[in-house]
Amino acid sequence: xxxxxxxxxxxxxxxLAASEIDLDALKKDxxxxxxxxxxxxxxxxxxxxxxxxxxFFEPRISASGLMSCASCHNPSLNWEDxxxxxxxxxxxxxxRSTPTILNAAWNQANFWDGRAETLEEQALGxxxxxxxxxxxxxxxxxxxxxxxxxxxxxxxxYPGEGITEETVAKAIxxxxxxxxxxxxxxxxxxxxxxxxxxxxxxxxFALFNTKARCSLCHSGWNFSDSSFHDIGLKTDDKGRGGxxxxxxxxxxxxxxxxxxxxxxxxxxxxxxxxxLHDTMELYNKGGRVKRDTLSGDIRPLNLDTDEIEAIIEFxxxxxxxxxxxxxxxxxxxxxxxx
Amino acid sequence: xxxxxxxxxxxxxxxLAASEIDLDALKKDxxxxxxxxxxxxxxxxxxxxxxxxxxFFEPRISASGLMSCASCHNPSLNWEDxxxxxxxxxxxxxxRSTPTILNAAWNQANFWDGRAETLEEQALGxxxxxxxxxxxxxxxxxxxxxxxxxxxxxxxxYPGEGITEETVAKAIxxxxxxxxxxxxxxxxxxxxxxxxxxxxxxxxFALFNTKARCSLCHSGWNFSDSSFHDIGLKTDDKGRGGxxxxxxxxxxxxxxxxxxxxxxxxxxxxxxxxxLHDTMELYNKGGRVKRDTLSGDIRPLNLDTDEIEAIIEFxxxxxxxxxxxxxxxxxxxxxxxx
Numbered sequence: 313x314x315x316x317x318x319x320x321x322x323x324x325x326x327x328l329a330a331s332e333i334d335l336d337a338l339k340k341d342x343x344x345x346x347x348x349x350x351x352x353x354x355x356x357x358x359x360x361x362x363x364x365x366x367x368f369f370e371p372r373i374s375a376s377g378l379m380s381c382a383s384c385h386n387p388s389l390n391w392e393d394x395x396x397x398x399x400x401x402x403x404x405x406x407x408r409s410t411p412t413i414l415n416a417a418w419n420q421a422n423f424w425d426g427r428a429e430t431l432e433e434q435a436l437g438x439x440x441x442x443x444x445x446x447x448x449x450x451x452x453x454x455x456x457x458x459x460x461x462x463x464x465x466x467x468x469x470y471p472g473e474g475i476t477e478e479t480v481a482k483a484i485x486x487x488x489x490x491x492x493x494x495x496x497x498x499x500x501x502x503x504x505x506x507x508x509x510x511x512x513x514x515x516x517f518a519l520f521n522t523k524a525r526c527s528l529c530h531s532g533w534n535f536s537d538s539s540f541h542d543i544g545l546k547t548d549d550k551g552r553g554g555x556x557x558x559x560x561x562x563x564x565x566x567x568x569x570x571x572x573x574x575x576x577x578x579x580x581x582x583x584x585x586x587x588l589h590d591t592m593e594l595y596n597k598g599g600r601v602k603r604d605t606l607s608g609d610i611r612p613l614n615l616d617t618d619e620i621e622a623i624i625e626f627x628x629x630x631x632x633x634x635x636x637x638x639x640x641x642x643x644x645x646x647x648x649x650x
Numbered sequence: 651x652x653x654x655x656x657x658x659x660x661x662x663x664x665x666l667a668a669s670e671i672d673l674d675a676l677k678k679d680x681x682x683x684x685x686x687x688x689x690x691x692x693x694x695x696x697x698x699x700x701x702x703x704x705x706f707f708e709p710r711i712s713a714s715g716l717m718s719c720a721s722c723h724n725p726s727l728n729w730e731d732x733x734x735x736x737x738x739x740x741x742x743x744x745x746r747s748t749p750t751i752l753n754a755a756w757n758q759a760n761f762w763d764g765r766a767e768t769l770e771e772q773a774l775g776x777x778x779x780x781x782x783x784x785x786x787x788x789x790x791x792x793x794x795x796x797x798x799x800x801x802x803x804x805x806x807x808y809p810g811e812g813i814t815e816e817t818v819a820k821a822i823x824x825x826x827x828x829x830x831x832x833x834x835x836x837x838x839x840x841x842x843x844x845x846x847x848x849x850x851x852x853x854x855f856a857l858f859n860t861k862a863r864c865s866l867c868h869s870g871w872n873f874s875d876s877s878f879h880d881i882g883l884k885t886d887d888k889g890r891g892g893x894x895x896x897x898x899x900x901x902x903x904x905x906x907x908x909x910x911x912x913x914x915x916x917x918x919x920x921x922x923x924x925x926l927h928d929t930m931e932l933y934n935k936g937g938r939v940k941r942d943t944l945s946g947d948i949r950p951l952n953l954d955t956d957e958i959e960a961i962i963e964f965x966x967x968x969x970x971x972x973x974x975x976x977x978x979x980x981x982x983x984x985x986x987x988x
């Protein structure tokens with residue numbers, strides 16, 4: 313099914329590239345959804361979200377005692393870390409940049425190489441990874457069992473299931489589903505407010521969908537097809553191909569959302585591009601050339617300076633004034649013994 | 651002046667220890683203040699507090715890029731880290747526990763050894779310390795200058811002063827002054843609500859001020875005399891004496907606040923006591939013996955089990971349902987260049 317969706321988007325984009333653009337028709341593809349997608353096996357409940365919020369901010373489930381999910385997926389920095397690549401246990405430098413949690417509920421795959429299909433599958437990975445939080449999962453469960461407050465929180469969120477790897481993952485996943493970017497000027501425009509964004513930004517949006525071909529991958533309201541592409545960055549990281557063991561998908565990485573993108577520098581899976589201008593230049597020079605299975609396009613985009621500026625002005629309309637995250641008060645280690 | 655205050659508290663406590671306790675008279679010494687103490691050279695303004703809040707949560711002023719003041723002074727854990735001793739750059743273990751920021755506005759000295767008199771003097775220490783955030787201050791200023799959003803924030807908070815070590819310290823200090831524990835059941839009792847705490851807790855409060863002699867050091871509404879004492883822990887850490895170079899003050903450490911103390915395990919400057927029970931046992935056995943300049947008391951306290959339980963029940967009434975901290979959205983590194 314994912315393939316069908318992808319193909320339809322591709323054909324639509326190609327048509328638009330070839331013909332006079334119909335903004336009103338296009339805008340229909342960018343309407344904000346009204347509901348958050350749920351996992352039928354893990355329905356969104358206030359109790360599971362609240363437990364997940366606590367676990368997301370819980371540093372005691374890391375080997376250092378100092379790192380939580382929120383250390384790298386920092387709510388103050390659009391749920392990323394603002395660094396070229398992540399920093400893990402012992403402050404070691406990791407090889408890929410920290411992906412945002414923003415709108416993760418809409419992900420059809422997680423991690424840059426898509427190795428986890430659901431957020432539930434994703435959630436425990438960075439906790440256990442030696443280079444990240446470095447916490448063996450049996451030890452994680454020991455820690456949570458030793459903090460008396462958690463027993464009740466788990467019982468409320470997942471009655472009868474206890475404190476297990478599965479319930480930890482489910483709770484974190486459900487909290488992450490609630491991390492949704494607020495309405496941006498772009499969304500107000502989509503809803504009909506013509507004053508919400510500038511005429512230049514509208515021109516940028518049209519270019520984004522036609523000549524610049526951005527929407528081939530950055531499609532829909534969240535600006536991601538949740539699929540994988542090689543955009544021609546020369547690195548040793550095999551990405552999706554390394555995970556699948558398919559040479560044909562070497563150097564394929566997941567399309568990140570562009571929500572709040574102007575606030576999320578640096579860019580790319582390896583943080584190699586410092587600014588939106590740098591990133592646009594990369595694509596404009598034909599960065600997508602190598603193994604671009606989408607378009608087979610080996611030409612540079614030939615965008616002129618004004619066109620690049622227009623696209624960047626459009627991208628800035630995707631920044632929303634998101635609510636400040638409230639930090640939970642965490643249960644204390646030995647309250648019951650005190 | 652500090653000496654005079656200390657002496658008065660000492661004499662008052664001695665009188666109470668010797669005579670039948672008059673709870674109503676005693677309660678007068680524990681009324682919550684109505685105003686936050688300010689530094690006349692750095693008046694509390696909404697702009698300075700907001701700038702300080704951002705800087706307090708700013709990981710980019712650490713060498714790792716991942717640590718902020720809030721990493722160790724974690725709002726989710728009563729502005730401490732829940733660990734026996736702090737964890738710093740590269741996740742190295744530090745030798746002293748992380749002191750809370752809670753009610754720091756009332757501190758007359760900062761750090762366990764009191765080496766900084768004001769919060770302004772304190773604020774830059776952990777940023778620059780190689781073992782903590784490991785960020786040379788000239789580099790810190792470079793980073794802040796490179797994040798365009800900060801220029802305006804500093805201009806609003808400290809017009810004409812620019813981004814300097816001094817303004818960074820002043821802003822962080824003013825934010826910290828706003829971190830005040832909310833009213834606890836104990837405060838409601840002090841205000842006159844006799845139902846707010848149990849009769850056992852009231853008995854514990856009386857013992858705290860008499861037989862157990864806790865109030866000799868843990869005095870006043872914030873339960874600290876902001877002074878330094880040797881309570882007989884056998885460690886190599888010279889504390890206040892090491893800082894001052896006075897052998898007579900070796901092993902003296904600052905009296906920590908007891909606000910939210912039941913939620914702030916483990917205890918002591920080296921995190922050596924896991925629970926309030928352990929801590930009470932330490933004192934009960936005469937832990938305060940060595941070089942206790944306050945009372946010269948070399949006897950154990952001889953509290954029985956019921957008395958210890960009563961004191962712990964009282965200590966629990968100092969826990970307040972503090973507001974959740976809102977995490978700021980931080981200015982982005984290269985917004986101006988995007």
